[in-house]
Amino acid sequence: MWALRAAIRPGAWLAHAVRGRRAPRTAPPLLVCSERALAAFGPGVLKGRGGRGQDPAADGLRSRTGEEEEPEDAEEEEKEEELLRRDPLLPVGTQRVCLVHPEIKWGPGKPQPTRAEWQVVEAESLVHTLDGWSVVERMVVPTKTPDGKLMFGRGTLQHLTEKIRALPEITSVFLNVERMAPPTKKELEESWGVPVFDRFTAVLHIFRCNARTKAARLQVALAELPLLRSHLKNPTAHLDGRGGGSRYIMGSGESLMQLQLRLLKEKELKIRKALERLRRKRQLLGRQRRRREIPVISVVGYTNSGKTMLIKALTGDDAIRPQDRLFATLDVTAHAGWLPSRVAVIYMDTIGFLSQLPHSLVESFSATLEDVARSDLIVHVRDASHPETELQKASVLGALRGLHLPAPLLGSVLEVHNKADRLPGYSPAEPQAVAVSALLGHGLPELKARLEDAVLRATGRQVLTLRVRMAGPQLSWLHREATVQDVDVIPEAGAADVRVLISSSAYEAPQTPKATHGESNANATREAPVAVAPSPPSGGCHAAEVGRKPQGQKTMQREKDRGTEMDRHGGGEGGCGAARQLPIPRGTSHGRSTRGGPPARARTLHNHRAPDHRCSAGLPRQAVRSACVSVCVLGVRLSARRARVHVERVCVCAVHVRCV
Ligand SMILES: Nc1nc2c(ncn2[C@@H]2O[C@H](COP(=O)(O)OP(=O)(O)OP(=O)(O)O)[C@@H](O)[C@H]2O)c(=O)[nH]1
Numbered sequence: 001m002w003a004l005r006a007a008i009r010p011g012a013w014l015a016h017a018v019r020g021r022r023a024p025r026t027a028p029p030l031l032v033c034s035e036r037a038l039a040a041f042g043p044g045v046l047k048g049r050g051g052r053g054q055d056p057a058a059d060g061l062r063s064r065t066g067e068e069e070e071p072e073d074a075e076e077e078e079k080e081e082e083l084l085r086r087d088p089l090l091p092v093g094t095q096r097v098c099l100v101h102p103e104i105k106w107g108p109g110k111p112q113p114t115r116a117e118w119q120v121v122e123a124e125s126l127v128h129t130l131d132g133w134s135v136v137e138r139m140v141v142p143t144k145t146p147d148g149k150l151m152f153g154r155g156t157l158q159h160l161t162e163k164i165r166a167l168p169e170i171t172s173v174f175l176n177v178e179r180m181a182p183p184t185k186k187e188l189e190e191s192w193g194v195p196v197f198d199r200f201t202a203v204l205h206i207f208r209c210n211a212r213t214k215a216a217r218l219q220v221a222l223a224e225l226p227l228l229r230s231h232l233k234n235p236t237a238h239l240d241g242r243g244g245g246s247r248y249i250m251g252s253g254e255s256l257m258q259l260q261l262r263l264l265k266e267k268e269l270k271i272r273k274a275l276e277r278l279r280r281k282r283q284l285l286g287r288q289r290r291r292r293e294i295p296v297i298s299v300v301g302y303t304n305s306g307k308t309m310l311i312k313a314l315t316g317d318d319a320i321r322p323q324d325r326l327f328a329t330l331d332v333t334a335h336a337g338w339l340p341s342r343v344a345v346i347y348m349d350t351i352g353f354l355s356q357l358p359h360s361l362v363e364s365f366s367a368t369l370e371d372v373a374r375s376d377l378i379v380h381v382r383d384a385s386h387p388e389t390e391l392q393k394a395s396v397l398g399a400l401r402g403l404h405l406p407a408p409l410l411g412s413v414l415e416v417h418n419k420a421d422r423l424p425g426y427s428p429a430e431p432q433a434v435a436v437s438a439l440l441g442h443g444l445p446e447l448k449a450r451l452e453d454a455v456l457r458a459t460g461r462q463v464l465t466l467r468v469r470m471a472g473p474q475l476s477w478l479h480r481e482a483t484v485q486d487v488d489v490i491p492e493a494g495a496a497d498v499r500v501l502i503s504s505s506a507y508e509a510p511q512t513p514k515a516t517h518g519e520s521n522a523n524a525t526r527e528a529p530v531a532v533a534p535s536p537p538s539g540g541c542h543a544a545e546v547g548r549k550p551q552g553q554k555t556m557q558r559e560k561d562r563g564t565e566m567d568r569h570g571g572g573e574g575g576c577g578a579a580r581q582l583p584i585p586r587g588t589s590h591g592r593s594t595r596g597g598p599p600a601r602a603r604t605l606h607n608h609r610a611p612d613h614r615c616s617a618g619l620p621r622q623a624v625r626s627a628c629v630s631v632c633v634l635g636v637r638l639s640a641r642r643a644r645v646h647v648e649r650v651c652v653c654a655v656h657v658r659c660v
């Protein structure tokens, strides 16, 4: 005989477990938002719909990956909205749910070691995710015939029906199975007298409630098509052949069933087309990000493990609002942040995983998860305090493998054990994992250092401090070929120590022998003993050459020769048009970097011959020129023989100064 556990009232073990899983809904601490971080990405890369604070439900100053931000063709927009109009999947309003968990005792259908009680807890969390829904009864019912039409044996079902019928307060039954066949649903609803729904329907309904962007809503609409198909019925079928009416509609030669199937097929094609349009836009934005060389870190993990909270802690973005509910995040959103060496990165917040998610559901969200495949690094956030953390890990890794990610990306996943504050003295068993508390900010410095290390390795970059001559062309070369993070001018030496983030390919170019550069190290910032940067084209005679990236050994050698020549002639400043000589770093506008690194940092320009010197206060041009005697440092006051000026900005044609 079977045992109907926890039928009358929640058993102590279960009630305890359930209480344990529901963390209090406390407001997360407010952190300072990094405005500069966001500014660094320029327009079109990071955008929030409607700006900060407009959507109180949104979990952050989110920059969705761009799909819905572009102005849409009005007609297309209307068509897409039409696709998204549908009836609710589950009953609306307050629901008191009876949770029935069929426990498969043996056989291939038996789930992996997950204990029934935790499956019940997770199912209960799903119900609580819906506003106004509560679980009033829980039942774990053993079954040997999960694939049978009625899921349970005859005697078991009868017993269960009596139990459910004896509970007048329940308004629906959640049968905790992945999918339920329509005939099963029909029979059970007739026996129990209340609506019955499965895990797929519950998750789909939650997705519907939480999806905000058009991409997410379209993906949900795509995911629910199989459900709609399985519920199709032909009301005239019973009339067939009895003379009671035509099974064809208005003589079209198409039965109602065929018509419904055709309409669903057309709907599917339209949704796929709309998703493809959004995918192209996302790819475009991805290309823009890559052009700007901003590394992307995808944060993945089981639902409710703290992904959003971790991104909030890493970026300091107080507009991000983590929530204690499953599938709070459904849209991939991008958030800007900085790593210790002021390396700008984008964190991608992603949809959480759940065990036993129907395959079609995961597949429909594959377009969103494409962003994960294109990232430079994956961070796997785990809830270390969860009793089933190992199973959650297995579930996430299984889903990641299903995404067909590039092997190096999959091989370099950085594991973060979150919620360590709930486990005093916790230390991860995995040597590579980092324990943190995103809530309290514990372990974040170590995590950031590890992230930087991994990101630099993944993107083939390193942070170096190089000493360059101010009179030489090296600094401008560095501005072009690397991200200059800091310039420390040493006036008495006529040199500067320049901290740069440089790609290995640029750094290891033939004319930059490592011996003279000092040791390269992805993390450590090293002093280079001598001026080292490869020389740019002579004197900046041709604007095209000034902005050109050295490609291949031949080009580099030519540039080296020119550089040698240039050095012999004292600084390499030719007599060409000064506008072409001004070494504005590529990708900058008005001295503001868009290649990573904080904007409006003091930037040293070595060129003595700035093309024009403009003074907003009417200072004589000569005075301004003499003020820019040696270096032009943005935002820094310079004293000169005749004037004291404040260099406000540097653009291609002028150095703009203000009299102080
Ligand atoms: N105690 C503790 N709670 C945390 C920590 N990090 C996150 N939480 C809580 O865990 C819950 C879920 O956090 P989220 O960041 O929304 O989790 P998520 O992984 O983004 O969840 P989904 O978007 O739903 O997949 C929230 O109530 C957080 O307050 C932590 O380090 N310690």
Ligand SMILES: [Mg+2]
Binding pocket: 307, 308, 309, 328, 329, 349
């Ligand atoms: Mg989230």
